[in-house]
Amino acid sequence: MGLNPYDTPRGRLHRLADISRRQFLLFMGILAALAASLFGGIKTLGFLFPNANLEEPLAFTVDVEPDAITVGNPLQITEKRVSIIRDDSGYYAVYLVCTHLGCTPNYVTNVTNGTGVADDVAKERGARQAAEQIPNGWACPCHGSRYYIDSTNFYGPAPRPMDWVDVQYSPSGKLAVDRGKLVVQRGAGVTTKPEWRLDPKTKKDNGKTLP
Amino acid sequence: MRATGAGGPNPLVKFASQLWGSIFRHGLPSTDKVAARTALTNFFLHIHPVRVKKSAIRVSYTLCLGGLSFFLFILLTISGLFLMFYYIPSVDQAYQNIKDLQFVETFGLVTRNLHRWAAHGMVITVWLHMARVFYQGSYKPPREFNWAIGSILLVVTLLLSFSGYLLPWDQLAVWAITVGTNMAKYAPIAGPYTRYVMLGGRTVGQGALIRFYVLHVVALPLIGFILMVIHFWRVRKDGFTGGL
Numbered sequence: 001m002g003l004n005p006y007d008t009p010r011g012r013l014h015r016l017a018d019i020s021r022r023q024f025l026l027f028m029g030i031l032a033a034l035a036a037s038l039f040g041g042i043k044t045l046g047f048l049f050p051n052a053n054l055e056e057p058l059a060f061t062v063d064v065e066p067d068a069i070t071v072g073n074p075l076q077i078t079e080k081r082v083s084i085i086r087d088d089s090g091y092y093a094v095y096l097v098c099t100h101l102g103c104t105p106n107y108v109t110n111v112t113n114g115t116g117v118a119d120d121v122a123k124e125r126g127a128r129q130a131a132e133q134i135p136n137g138w139a140c141p142c143h144g145s146r147y148y149i150d151s152t153n154f155y156g157p158a159p160r161p162m163d164w165v166d167v168q169y170s171p172s173g174k175l176a177v178d179r180g181k182l183v184v185q186r187g188a189g190v191t192t193k194p195e196w197r198l199d200p201k202t203k204k205d206n207g208k209t210l211p
Numbered sequence: 212m213r214a215t216g217a218g219g220p221n222p223l224v225k226f227a228s229q230l231w232g233s234i235f236r237h238g239l240p241s242t243d244k245v246a247a248r249t250a251l252t253n254f255f256l257h258i259h260p261v262r263v264k265k266s267a268i269r270v271s272y273t274l275c276l277g278g279l280s281f282f283l284f285i286l287l288t289i290s291g292l293f294l295m296f297y298y299i300p301s302v303d304q305a306y307q308n309i310k311d312l313q314f315v316e317t318f319g320l321v322t323r324n325l326h327r328w329a330a331h332g333m334v335i336t337v338w339l340h341m342a343r344v345f346y347q348g349s350y351k352p353p354r355e356f357n358w359a360i361g362s363i364l365l366v367v368t369l370l371l372s373f374s375g376y377l378l379p380w381d382q383l384a385v386w387a388i389t390v391g392t393n394m395a396k397y398a399p400i401a402g403p404y405t406r407y408v409m410l411g412g413r414t415v416g417q418g419a420l421i422r423f424y425v426l427h428v429v430a431l432p433l434i435g436f437i438l439m440v441i442h443f444w445r446v447r448k449d450g451f452t453g454g455l
Contacts, residue, residue, distance in 0.1 A: 049404075053412040101393040103386055142390060 058180035066091070066175050066200065072126075072134060074149070076107045082177050083107060083138070084167060085149060088128055090197030090206075092184075093167040093177050094151045096138065100158045103142035111137030111146050115155040125150045125193065138162075151184075152191050160188040164196060169203045184210040258443060260451065267451035272347075276340035277446075280368075281439065283333040288432065290326040298378070300424035302417045305380035330372055337368045357445040360438055367435040374427040377420060388415050388423070 019027070060080060069075045074085040081096045081104050096104050112122045112135050122135035125148035138147040145156030152161045164184035170176040175198075183205070184194040195208040219225075236253070240246030247261045266272075297316060298308045312319035341361065344350055350358035377388045392415070396406040411418030 048408050050411050050418060053416075053418050055412050055414060055416055055418075101390040103389060142386060 059176065059178040061170050061172075062175040062177060064175075066169070066173070071128065072136075074107060074136070078104060080177070080179075082165065082179065084175060084177070087126060087197075089195075090199045091167055091175065092194070092197055093165050094138075095163045095165045095179055095182070097162065098140040098142065098145055098158055099153065099160045099162060100140065100143055100145050100156070103140050105138035105140040105145065105147060105162070107136070108139045109134055109136045111135055111139060111148065115146055117154060121154075122148050125152065150193050152186075152193070161186045161190065164194060166205075167198050168205065169198070186210060258447065260447060263451055274339070274343060276336050276343050280333055280336045280340055281443075283329045283336060284435070284439070286329045287326060287333065290322050290329065291428065293322050294326055295428065300378070300420050302380060302420055305378065305420065309379045309381075330375060333368060334372050337365055341365055354445070354449045357442060357449060360442045360445065364435060364438050364442060367431055367438065371427060371431045371435065374423045374431065377415070377423045378427065380420065385415050388419065392419075 062075070062077065062084065064075055069084055069086045069091065071086050071088065074083050076083050078096075083094045083096055085092055085094065098105050110119075112119050119135040122137060123133035125137075126133035137149050138151075139145070140147075140156065140158065143157050145153060145158035147153050147158070147162055150161075151164065153159070163182045163186075166178040166181035166183050168176050168178075183196050186192065186194070192210070194210050196205065196210065197208075198205045237245050237249045240249050243262075250256045250259055250261045294312065297312050297319065299305065309323070312323050314320070344358065344361070373391060376391075377384045388410075392406045392409050395409065396402045398405060407413070409419070409422065410416075411422050
């Protein structure tokens with residue numbers, strides 16, 4: 001029995017590479033075809049992702065006069081999924097998209113009802129003294145999450161507070177909301193009361209965005 | 212030109228018997244041999260085995276759950292086809308179309324209810340069928356491949372149920388799909404893309420309605436049908452044991 005001179009690690013590698021020119025070209029051709037198909041296939045998937053759609057713009061102007069929104073009487077724009085709240089410091093707008101699974105929470109004046117949370121806790125979330133506040137907030141109709149009026153979640157499956165969106169005075173003196181621009185976005189467990197406000201006197205926001 | 216030939220059979224009778232014979236290749240199955248050949252050469256009968264043990268087709272063994280699922284699938288296809296005559300997948304018209312079906316169109320209510328209850332029923336029978344196969348160990352070799360096909364069929368059934376949920380375009384539908392697609396969004400990495408491609412946008416709107424409609428009436432039933440053909444073929448080929 002003679003030794004096989006190729007039967008070494010290096011020899012085996014040589015034997016693998018020992019293919020004819022025709023085989024090599026066939027192999028490279030198949031490889032190129034596969035790569036092209038893969039690339040084309042992935043690109044073709046792009047068809048399913050629309051680049052344009054008929055969804056309404058994220059920015060809109062509020063019909064209601066700003067002064068008609070008073071402390072303790074937030075404006076609910078359910079179709080646009082925005083609530084505009086006024087307190088002693090100014091206006092802010094909450095984007096009414098439940099952080100659990102995306103339903104639209106309803107405005108309620110007794111948000112703590114049945115949750116075991118004291119009214120006072122909800123009242124302190126308002127800007128005035130607790131005694132003057134009502135325990136208002138939002139309750140989600142889908143799975144029962146509750147939010148204080150500053151959009152902090154405190155009950156139910158919602159993992160984090162609802163976001164605040166930009167609201168400014170439009171040139172016509174009305175309020176313009178831009179749902180594409182988040183001014184306050186808080187993560188899970190953050191209960192800080194945001195200080196962002198649109199000041200009705202200076203007609204400007206105070207720039208105190210979160211985070 | 213008269214085509215009656217003296218002595219020969221009446222051409223009309225000849226034609227009729229040829230026509231009959233071309234469709235029904237064999238007479239009544241008087242013997243086992245004729246019965247076997249009938250089953251082999253008839254499209255509608257070929258799905259059945261030529262011979263089967265009496266014990267294998269005992270209803271109390273399979274409870275006919277797969278058969279019931281298929282029956283409901285056919286019922287859903289036919290009733291769904293009729294619903295398509297009146298239903299327009301547009302956010303402005305869909306809800307009104309459903310109302311018309313319920314309260315205005317002749318037999319609209321029964322057609323819609325047939326579709327609705329058969330859909331609920333099919334989800335139930337498919338699950339029970341799967342449970343039956345599992346508890347009796349009917350997924351074991353040589354039937355592993357059919358178990359895999361059946362698992363995909365279960366998913367197709369559930370997706371059909373989910374996509375049909377949106378079509379009435381009422382509050383329940385819109386928010387159920389909002390919730391359902393937001394659940395998909397929680398998946399790592401692919402989540403947000405999945406939701407976007409399912410809805411054809413960021414909110415449940417016209418883009419989502421037409422996508423769910425196309426999936427519901429064309430794509431998913433077609434995939435389901437092809438898989439069912441393979442599923443039944445494999446049932447035939449893997450053989451019947453039944454109540455050993």
